[in-house]
Amino acid sequence: MARHLITSAIPYINGIKHLGNLVGSQLPADLYARYLRGRGHEVLFLCATDEHGTPAELAAAKAGKPVAEYCEEMHGVQAKIAEGFRLSFDHFGRSSSPQNHRLTQHFAGVLAEKGLIREVSETQMYSPTDGRYLPDRYIEGTCPNCGFDSARGDQCDNCTKQLDPVDLINPHSTISGATDLEMRETKHLYLRQSAMKDELEAWIDGKTDWPVLTTSIAKKWLNDGDGLQDRGITRDLDWGIPVRKGEEDWPGMEGKVFYVWFDAPIEYIACAQEWVEAGKGDDWERWWRTDKGAEDVTYTQFMGKDNVPFHTLGFPATILGSGEPWKLVDYIKSFNYLNYDGGQFSTSRGRGVFMDQALEILPADYWRWWLLSHAPESSDSEFTWENFQQSVNKDLADVLGNFVSRVTKFCRSKFGEEVPAGGSYGPQEEALIADLTARIAAYQGHMDAIEVRKAAQELRAIWVAGNEYLQSAAPWAAFKEDPERAATIVRLSLNLIRLYAVLSAPFIPDSAETMMNAFGPDAVRDWPAGTAADFEALEPGAAFTVPENLFAKIADESREDWQTRFAGTRS
Numbered sequence: 001m002a003r004h005l006i007t008s009a010i011p012y013i014n015g016i017k018h019l020g021n022l023v024g025s026q027l028p029a030d031l032y033a034r035y036l037r038g039r040g041h042e043v044l045f046l047c048a049t050d051e052h053g054t055p056a057e058l059a060a061a062k063a064g065k066p067v068a069e070y071c072e073e074m075h076g077v078q079a080k081i082a083e084g085f086r087l088s089f090d091h092f093g094r095s096s097s098p099q100n101h102r103l104t105q106h107f108a109g110v111l112a113e114k115g116l117i118r119e120v121s122e123t124q125m126y127s128p129t130d131g132r133y134l135p136d137r138y139i140e141g142t143c144p145n146c147g148f149d150s151a152r153g154d155q156c157d158n159c160t161k162q163l164d165p166v167d168l169i170n171p172h173s174t175i176s177g178a179t180d181l182e183m184r185e186t187k188h189l190y191l192r193q194s195a196m197k198d199e200l201e202a203w204i205d206g207k208t209d210w211p212v213l214t215t216s217i218a219k220k221w222l223n224d225g226d227g228l229q230d231r232g233i234t235r236d237l238d239w240g241i242p243v244r245k246g247e248e249d250w251p252g253m254e255g256k257v258f259y260v261w262f263d264a265p266i267e268y269i270a271c272a273q274e275w276v277e278a279g280k281g282d283d284w285e286r287w288w289r290t291d292k293g294a295e296d297v298t299y300t301q302f303m304g305k306d307n308v309p310f311h312t313l314g315f316p317a318t319i320l321g322s323g324e325p326w327k328l329v330d331y332i333k334s335f336n337y338l339n340y341d342g343g344q345f346s347t348s349r350g351r352g353v354f355m356d357q358a359l360e361i362l363p364a365d366y367w368r369w370w371l372l373s374h375a376p377e378s379s380d381s382e383f384t385w386e387n388f389q390q391s392v393n394k395d396l397a398d399v400l401g402n403f404v405s406r407v408t409k410f411c412r413s414k415f416g417e418e419v420p421a422g423g424s425y426g427p428q429e430e431a432l433i434a435d436l437t438a439r440i441a442a443y444q445g446h447m448d449a450i451e452v453r454k455a456a457q458e459l460r461a462i463w464v465a466g467n468e469y470l471q472s473a474a475p476w477a478a479f480k481e482d483p484e485r486a487a488t489i490v491r492l493s494l495n496l497i498r499l500y501a502v503l504s505a506p507f508i509p510d511s512a513e514t515m516m517n518a519f520g521p522d523a524v525r526d527w528p529a530g531t532a533a534d535f536e537a538l539e540p541g542a543a544f545t546v547p548e549n550l551f552a553k554i555a556d557e558s559r560e561d562w563q564t565r566f567a568g569t570r571s
């Protein structure tokens with residue numbers, strides 16, 4: 001038994017995520033966690049909401065709520081949806097937790113002691129009316145490029161030109177409308193990533209087994225242009241973790257908070273502390289401190305490609321720079337983007353399917369199966385309703401669902417609701433068992449390597465092999481001449497259902513549970529050992545019940561309705 005720490009990139013708090021977000025981190029992380037647990041390993045699987053920064057403030061203001069209240073509410077909403085998708089987090093934490101406050105302040109203090117933080121004086125737009133510095137997104141004015149009168153401080157939405165707040169003509173505060181804005185000097189802390197370039201590069205060079213997508217992005221940031229840049233880790237905001245040097249004040253930094261990119265990854269560690277605090281575990285250090293038991297932990301992170309720089313450079317700079325014995329990531333699995341029906345998912349335009357909507361129209365397993373079997377691994381992939389319908393109807397309903405239904409119903413009608421005795425496995429059965437044993441080994445190999453699409457393909461092939469066997473062995477024909485032969489075929493087929501339940505659980509946990517429950521609470525749930533016993537776990541006489549239909553097919557009419565409904569402008 002090995003020990004695996006798994007984290008999914010933490011979703012931002014402002015609103016419900018779409019299916020592209022889901023398949024880029026949380027869902028494949030859940031697949032891997034479920035697989036490793038199924039194989040008997042000890043797993044700690046963590047995720048959280050990322051709650052700080054300007055977008056949270058803006059979303060809260062739009063909702064007419066204090067930001068802390070807004071975040072608490074949205075955390076509850078996201079947690080409930082995660083449960084709906086059966087994301088099996090051991091804890092779903094919050095980056096605004098007291099644990100993360102303390103830990104973030106601790107890291108900043110240690111990094112300062114090591115000389116890895118410097119103070120920089122900058123000028124920033126200040127609004128005397130609002131009594132605060134204004135982040136770029138809180139300033140609007142006329143675009144100097146196209147004349148659009150509602151250009152934001154960071155970008156003009158009309159002509160897409162990147163802007164600096166000082167470029168705007170007649171700038172005003174979006175909070176109060178005040179126009180008496182002035183540039184004021186303000187001090188910020190920078191993490192000296194440039195001083196750590198060699199150490200980071202050596203660490204990344206040692207990761208020869210990482211996906212190319214991960215290392216190529218890291219290398220680009222390390223070496224392009226002037227190389228790795230120092231990054232600001234503080235902001236003039238109210239909402240966030242107050243800047244402190246460990247437990248002490250930080251002179252000159254009063255009223256400032258840490259920038260969200262600095263505190264968000266530290267939440268991975270704080271989340272383990274929250275897990276203990278919530279009474280779900282008793283020792284977080286054996287997962288995170290290599291001096292306290294974490295040296296044998298394998299740590300895997302899941303994320304979309306846009307998050308790779310923070311996880312290969314930003315967060316490791318914090319960990320390595322501290323000089324303390326924290327666990328570093330061992331493997332980073334990153335994903336490309338999922339597109340939606342000929343374009344992109346768009347949160348602002350409501351284009352595409354969002355997680356809450358998906359669960360309103362179909363069970364989680366349908367989505368899990370399609371998303372994972374089409375995960376954007378080697379390139380971007382695209383969701384189309386036709387493809388989704390075909391995948392659900394063929395893979396799930398025709399192949400797996402139909403097999404389970406035919407076998408259990410045939411057995412009930414001819415032998416009753418128990419595994420039939422009589423006969424023994426012949427050449428056809430031996431051939432199937434040999435084929436499946438090899439396929440299960442291949443499936444495990446893909447799962448161990450976190451090759452999600454390949455694993456899905458192999459799992460589907462395992463289902464197909466059972467169907468083909470049933471079709472050619474034809475117990476309904478054999479029954480007339482040779483009932484013992486029919487009993488043998490049915491006995492093996494029932495054993496396949498049990499085996500499929502175990503193997504499929506990481507992908508489609510609810511359906512797997514339904515399949516397993518057909519054999520009662522005492523049925524063997526162990527992962528196959530790769531021996532003949534895997535195909536004989538259900539002995540003659542063992543009782544079963546015919547499960548409900550596992551999957552309903554998607555009709556053309558529903559598909560067309562959904563296609564129209566999710567084309568844009570979420571209501």
Ligand SMILES: [Zn+2]
Nearest residue numbers: 143146156159
């Ligand atoms: Zn413009």
